Amino acid sequence: MAPPTALDVQTTSDTQIATFSDKFSVNGVAARRSNEPRISGGVAAHASSEMFKGPGYGKPKAKRWDHRLTLESLARKPSSLKGAQKYLSNPEVEGLISLGGGLPSSQYFPFQNIDIKVPVPPHFSEQEVKESGIVKRTGKHDIAEGKSIYDIHVALNYGQSTGSAQILRFVTEHTEIVHNPPYKDWQCSMTVGSTSALDMAYRMFCTRGEYMLTEEYTFSTAAETVRPMGVKCIGVKMDEQGLLPSDLDSILSNWNSAARNGAHKPWLLYTVPSGQNPTGATQSKQRREEIYRMAQKHDIYILEDEPYYFLQMQPYTGPNAPDVPPPSSHSAFIDALVPSLLSMDIDGRVMRMDSFSKVIAPGVRVGWITASEQIIERFVRHSEVSTQNPSGTSQLLMFKLLEETWGHAGYLDWLIYIRLEYTKRRDNICYACEKYLPREVASWNPPMAGMFHWMKIDWQKYPSKEGKSMLEIEDEIFHAAIDKGTLTSKGSWFRAETDNPGNDMFFRTTFAAAPPDQVGQAIERFGSALRAVFRLEEPGNGHVEEARDGHVEEASNGLAKEGADGHVQ
Template sequence: MPPPSAINVEAVTDTSGVTLPDPLSAPIKSNEIYGRRRKAEKAQWGVAAPADSASFRHCAHDHKPKAKRWDHRFSAETLSRKGNSLKQAAKYLGKPGLISLGGGLPSSEYFPFDTLALKVPSVPHFSELETQDSGVVISAGKHDLAADKSIFDISTAFNYGQGTGSAQLLRWITEHTEMVHNPPYADWRCTMSVGSTSALDMALRMLTRRGDFILSEEYTFATAVETAAPMGVRVIGIAMDEQGLLPDSMDAMLSAWDPSTRGARKPFVLYTVPTGQNPTGATQDTQRRRDIYSVAQKHDIYILEDEPYYFLQMQPYTGPGAPDVPPPSSHAEFLRSLVPSLLSMDVDGRVMRMDSFSKVLSPGSRIGWITASEQVVTKYIMHADVSTQGPSGMSQLILFKLLDEHWGHAGYLDWLIHIRLEYTRRRDVILQACERFLPKEVVSWKPPMAGMFHWLRINYPSHPSYPAKSIPELEEEIFMTSIAHGALVMRGSWFYADKEARHDTMFFRATYAAAPSERIVEAIRRFGEALRESFGLKGVNGHGEENGKDEDGVKKV
């Protein structure tokens, strides 16, 4: 069932006495944004047109402090970058009457595409079935800009672009960032990325050198570790609890850091996933984030805030049979319900926030964005202009048509409320299955508040083969027993930030993001069987049976 529409509707007339919004107030309401956009010349939307996200902000930010400079933290590679000299010429393409024989831009005459058509949901009818029945077809033509039908078309989007991404989609992203986070310093900027992994790769190349350590949660996104490793950069894990990274542990490690003992200079980069952390599902509350930021200020740490799951914050878990908590009734209530971002607390410009459409729209779009200080974003763009050259123009056009022209900011927030409820439902399914099927004497968990992952702690000391078998051997046994029972859950050791450190815990990660509800339940039942077999526990398998095989021919205990 779709969520109730959460659009904030406010009547505005052309009569006298209308109260205009305070230009210093932010964030603005979703339905105010389009009416406050500045008038732009058509040249701003042309092929490879340069864009500065500062020109797309609605509120005044000059009263805020300027960001700290990071010259002392940039790598030699970043300090040596001069940008793409050929792209500098693009700023002249908007000059009226100019005949360009300069850039190597192919003519759109030779693009074998005339129309792009997409069937998408209308607000608030977001389900697959509703989209099939009542979805809206939106389309983009080849020359819509020239015909004044749209500010973005195939001839523009399918050509070369800038490292910032297109001005058209960058405007929407900047407005969204201002509305949701309202960074508390003056010279913040946005620029697009080819997803957060690419953004992390660039950030590490900008801020580290071979032999460095960076900080992260002791269990972290495995790809982040694998991105850093070929650069000669190691990740050192900070102790965690159910809310994620422990600021006191971070402070203690940095305060006691001895370069001669560690063989490396003191770390000055923190990579963290504050919301729905992968793999643990932990979410830092507001005070935890403030405490982490304070430690970062004390030790002059630069924070890479990776937030693909930020909008997968869910309704509170109420338990089996308890009434559901009503969904947010307005955009304002929805935004207030979100844990404030580190970006929203960043008075120094020491946070690079990495956002992505991957978890809320489509991973295949390969579009995300970073928000950071003007200095950092400028260096990032210089890198992008000679590497990724920005995200796919085809993806940008698709997202622009959906987000800017069709849904608008209001519709997108309604979509986010919709997926909040969908993920809440999925989270509740896996939690109820765990309550029903998992042997609580050997496995425990905390209900996740956000994200896609359920983190299961294994009480390995109660295993009959411990300590004769080591933790890695027992983890391997449980994993393979689960495979034999027909359920794949991920081994916690695959997410160690530092595989050389001592680890005296055992976890498994399950995800509730993709499988249908009945398959989630069945997989948890099978994992429960595997645990009982491995630990030598007696008991029924949840179906009142003690042995045999299930409907897929997988062994039961």
């Protein structure tokens, strides 16, 4: 089963999806930069994606979203203090001495140098970094000394809410290379990770007493963030590809405000299209096109949360099958990714949230959003009075890694590397499930992205005559697995509608952190817990042998057969 390829649709209708062929490439970065003004890298320097992206000839401008913004968001004014910084870069005023902003002198920053050791592509493994990684040093006054365009003097002082110009340029170029938004006035803004960005987006769009849309099983933090704001979640039904456009249409077409205490028809959709948390489902290209068309039909604004976008993996082929060759080039890698909703967005109705948390490290707390100029401007107004800007230290570390060491080509090399690494981890947990879980009650689909494996349990085969509810049986399985030595996550924890448990039972596992041999052992223990709860016989003489790389190999009791689509039958 080949992965979907990039979107390529020609259209003129405002109810269809269009992209443009003049896509920015990795090889075009140097030429683009040579025609740009020299980057202004001073303390709290103003920066905008308009400084770094293409002109967007022939692309339409985004729709206005005044009718969707909250009163709080509409009422926010620009920061007087941050706005004053623009005068420091005014070329018409020479020698301007600032007594305006409360910026501490870097003379009193107790850091003279910061050294980090980073990998040189393609040598990305921990052992290779120890042996051949290079040390990148940042000094306090590298800019003044002509050594770099970013240093401690700038990074550790206050900054603009869009983020530093140095890292904003990189993510703007990256966004254009990968997604090429098909409208003219898109921009990026740096964030303190996607959780913070989501919180601010809710404050921009959500009104107490109203409803928002999301998958019926959703990222628990996304739901837990919005509920205290007095907003309820409506769960849209899912299948193996995630959110169902037909159910989304049905909910909105049949909305009854009177039955919902006068609440208006929801128009905000939160979705995780790739490697969805918790289900691991990935929306296909066609599915995303259908969701976008429903968004146009019902004037929905979409929050596209994509921390796992670059954790799209090689097709699952099953144990003992030959590996699928990795992407042969940067362009082949990008084309193998399912196109984003942002890449389909001709209206400017998508706020895409990207993060370095899953592909670099969560502790850096650096990400970015992409949206229309209007939405970015409102987002920045929220940031100015809350997070202000991402950590300067973190932005400096990311700059040294992404800009000064890897460049766009090296970053794509890294993303290809982790694609292959996560493919091994996904395959390992799937092999273990095929080996250890009782097929009488457990089923699953191998995920094609992310770090989660979603298992369905046929709870109605529970043997007791006590009449236990589904949630009681779920709890029994959960604790039985703990007693056996495996911690999993209950599917009920992720229900968008907490008062509706649904009819199906699921458990979520992750294959991201634990070593491969421990993942196999944990699945074996979970299988044993299921057999104990459902009074099933333990397999006769079956056992699992570990290969040298920690992957589960076929043993004496055989493996489940696969269908032509690669899904376990």
